Amino acid sequence: MAAKQSERIKLWGIVQGVGFRPYVAKIADKFNMKGQVLNIGGLVEITVTDTPLRISSFIDELVRSKPAPAEIVHIKREPIKYCDFDTFTIIKSDRGDNEAAMLPADLAICPDCLRELYTKTDPRYQHPFISCMICGPRYTIIDKIPYDRENTAMMDFSMCSFCKNQYTDLHDRRYHAQTISCHNCGPQLLWKENPNASDTVISNLEGDSEILDNASKILKNGGIIAFKSVGGYNLLADPFNDKATAKLRHIKNRESKPFAVMFRDVDQVKNYCSIDDIEEKLLNSSARPIILLEHKELPYEEIKKSRFIGSFLPSFAAQYILLDRISPLIFTSANISDMPMIKDEGEMIEMMNGNPLIDGMIYNARQIRVRADDSVVRVIDGQPQMIRRSKGYAPVPLYIDISDTKNNNNDFAINFHQNHPDTNSSPVSDSNITKKLKNVKNSTDPLMILASGSQLKNSFAVTKEHFVYMSQFFGDMDTVENQNLYSENIDRFCGLFRIKPNAVVCDMHPLYYTTGFAENYAKTYNLPLIRVQHHHAHVASVMAENNLSQPVIGISFDGTGYGTDGCIWGGEIFICHKSKAKRIAHLKYVDMIGGDSSVRDARRSAISYIHAYDNGYLKNNPSAEGHCKDITIDISDIISFGRKSLLDQPDSKLITAALNSGVNTVRSSSMGRLFDGVSALLGIKNHNNYEGQCAVMLEDAASFAKKHPGVDTVSDLALQFHNKVIDAIVNQCIATRKKYGLSQIVLTGGTFQNKILMEGVLEKLRDCGFIPYYNISVSPNDGGIALGQAYVAMHEIQDLLKK
Structure with missing residues (x-):
């Protein structure tokens, strides 16, 4: 033996x-x-x-x-x-050494706990916070690792003898379940009325049942309730009640963007939305993300403003037992648009007291350590794709392979260090980066990088060895409140995962808050700073996710990104390999009216394209090699359709005059602005009340034409435009393959959130023998930028350390 x-x-x-x-x-x-x-x-x-x-x-x-x-x-x-x-x-946990740590995201209620919730003889029957060792909040309640009860918000709740016995019983399902609680010892639902509410509300409610009965009565009568969920407060309303949704829009200062709707179960979702097996599995997953589902015909106008309903299921017991009383319900984050989601009782009371349209709040004594919005996912090409990575996914890291693999593609002969004639290179490092990296080379600590992310839809990232920890979604960095939250969470992330960055990476845009933050951080700690062009980072995020060690053709389409030539980019095609990128083509530059107002006002983009068309926009200029670097989309029929109605508007002469004289104009290759312009030219939508609205409505029109061809001229033109963009992408890939011998294609950027565009491109590329890749675990929009920045910096530093 x-x-x-x-x-x-x-x-x-x-x-x-x-x-x-x-x-x-x-x-x-x-x-x-x-x-x-x-x-x-x-x-x-x-x-x-x-x-x-x-x-x-x-x-x-x-x-x-x-x-x-x-x-x-x-x-x-x-x-x-x-x-x-x-x-x-x-045995008792230990803080541990400097190795990479991993924490679970918040986990939705499991089937066993859900069964107990509805079993009348069970001691935890109707307990709003029922959980076990495989479900319940995690990331949103943790203070530090290791994950033990005393290191979480549950430390405020002493276990009763019943829970203690289960917690210490090796054979019990709740053995060492850190969130264990029951009616006797756990958090309880609490109610606070709004004394400024216009309608009379009931106060001094006792017990979960009374509180939830009262809340459902208010909601059925068109009221608004604040509700403390796992990652922060939500505002709740009846989606079928026009009075309620109007009040909710007024509270949030949100004019038209559709609200997410929480359904009681999948069967209820199927009453309103078309759903396939993959989407059903996602709805029931432990992350409980919001899924974008195409809706069926509905008897109310609120949700009809988009062909998609953001649909999701309850993630914890309190939501289930409320939805037993009234369902479905709008569950939207409790905040004013563009402000952080509220997580603390003091913040919620302040908002409620200042707004009589909120009738009251359901809360509890368990503290939320970090706010996290619900994640948003859609199914594309038969598999899930992240749109907003937050609760249920953060802070689970991604593993990035930066091993020094050999490039076996002998046909690939691009000198990445040679600048493209009209652009500088990406990335760009500090002039003294080699000197600063000596500390990294001589240290026994692993490489740790802070990637600051983008300005819009921000998520940051920190790295340790091969792992990239993506933060939850923060939104746009335009407000002081979001900036403060961003800074606080970087400190929290670094503390939680025992990360002390020895390098920093950021966008190239000089006016981004995240760029300034990275510059100050690097200066304060004397760290090397690397700048990565926005669209290069988009492509790199896909390379990171898919472990693409060979050179790729990177197609990065979105609304706005700062180009290395000082122009506004957004319709870019690169050759990328590891940390290097070469811009080989782009949507042809168009002079556009500058400023934030032009991003919102699609008419300005439309008139800019009319002006460009009248000045020879469709004339191509092939390079000496016969490779056309300026990509054009023929929209002459769309311009003919919408020219008169747009140019007859009162301010169109002023806009045209500015374009003619070059006053307040920028050169732009943005695909996002082209979509906006086409939307306005077709009379679909002239103004973005929220980011991407014009493009979304243009896609909806194209979707109608796919289902009902020849019924509506505008919709038919919208679909034709989509097909022209698809053909332009495929033709460019064919030409690039002929020149460089590459067949791996990366599709990324916010424009590829368009399902018709994305699936149409994928089908044609595969028919032509290409191998396309795209974002899955992070969003193709700017929420995935930090991953791409981290990937580029990891490879760049690895190369520099060899010198």
Whole structure:
């Protein structure tokens, strides 16, 4: 018989907050294995004494039968001095060393807890905060790692004897469940009326049932309720009540953007929306994201403003038992548009007292440590794609492979260090970066980078070794409140994951808040600073997600990005490899009226394109190699359709005069502005009440034409325009492949959130033998920029350290 030995086993991955230590103890009991398990930092460390064969079988079983929310990324085994154990125990956690840590995102209520919630004989029947070791809040309640009760907001709630017995029972489902609670010892629902509300409301309510009954009565009568969810406060309203939705728009200063709707269950969703198997699985996933679903014909106008309904299911028990009383409900973040989501009672009371349209608030005493909006996902090309990565996904890291693989593509002969004739290179490093990187080269600490992200739809990222930790969604960085929240969360992230950045990376736009923040951060800590062009970062984010080690053709289309030539980019085609990028083509420059108002006013984009068309926009200028770097989309028929109505408007002469004289104009290659202009030319929408509205409505018109061809001229022209853009992309890829011999295509940028465009391009590219890639785990919009920045910086620093 083989001799016994002792081994230390370390497991990296999502192994904290998902019941992993209790699971290990149960498997050890099954194998009669002696030893111990503990959390160390963000890892799990197991020490066992047994024969090598039995230890291997034990590890195989851990991997094979792991809890559903758990993910094991890496396992390390090492022999240690012999330890004589009497039993197998879970021991007190340790802060750990400097290795990469991982934390789970918030997990929706599991089927077992949901069953108990509706079992009248169960002690936790109708308990609003029921949870177990594989469900409940995680990231939004944690103070520090390791993930133990005393390091979370649950430390404020002492366990009763009933919960304590389950918590310490090896064979119980709630063994070491850090969020365990019940009616006797856990958080309870509380009610606070708004004394300034116009209607009489009931105060001094006691008990969950009374509070929820009263809330449902208010909502059915067209009222507005503030409701404390897992990641922050929501404002709730009846989507079928025009009075209620009008009040909600007034409260949030949100004129027309559709609201997300929470449904009681999938069957109810199917009454209103078309849904496939993938979307149904997403709705029921532990992240509980908002899914963009095409709606069926509805008897109310509110949701008809878009062909999609942002649909999602409850994620914790309190939402379920409210929706038992009234469903569906609008669940939107409690904030004024462009301001941070409210998470604290003081903030919510202040907002409520200042607004008599909010009737009252349902809250509880469990503190939210970090606010996190609901994530937004859609299904594209038969698989989920992130639109807004936040609750349920953050802060789970992405693994990035930056190994120094050889480039085997002998036909690829681009000198990435040679500047393109009309642009500088990306990335751009500090002039003294090599000197600053000496500290990194001489340090035993892993490479750690802060990526500041973009100005709009911001998420930042921090890296440690191969892992990139993407923050939750913060929105636009135009307000002081969001800027302060951004700064606070960078400090929190670095503290939580024990990260001390030794390099910083940012966008090239000199006026972005995130650029200024990165510059100040690098200066304060004497760190190297790397600047990555916006659209290069978009492409790099896809390369990072898909581990693309070979050169790619990168197509990056969006609304606005600062170009290295000082122009506004947004319709770009690159060749990219690792940290390097070369811009080889772009949507032909058009002179556009500058300023923020032009982004909102689609008529200005339309008139700019009329002006460009009249001045030879469709004339191409092939390069000496026969490769056309200026891409044009023939919109002559659309201009003919909408020219008169636009030029007859009162201020059109002023706009045209400014274009003729070059006053307040910028050169733009933005695909987003082209979509806006076409929307206005077709009379679909002249003004963006929210970002991308004109383009969304243009896509909706094209969708109508796909289903009902020949019925509506405007819709037919909208669809024709989409097809022209698709053909232009495919033709450009064919020409680029002919010149450079590349077949891997990256599609990214906010414009590719357009489902008709994206799926149309994918189909044609595949028919032509290309291999297309796109964003999945992060958004193709600016929420994914930080990942691309981090990827470029990781490769750039790796190259610089070799010199």
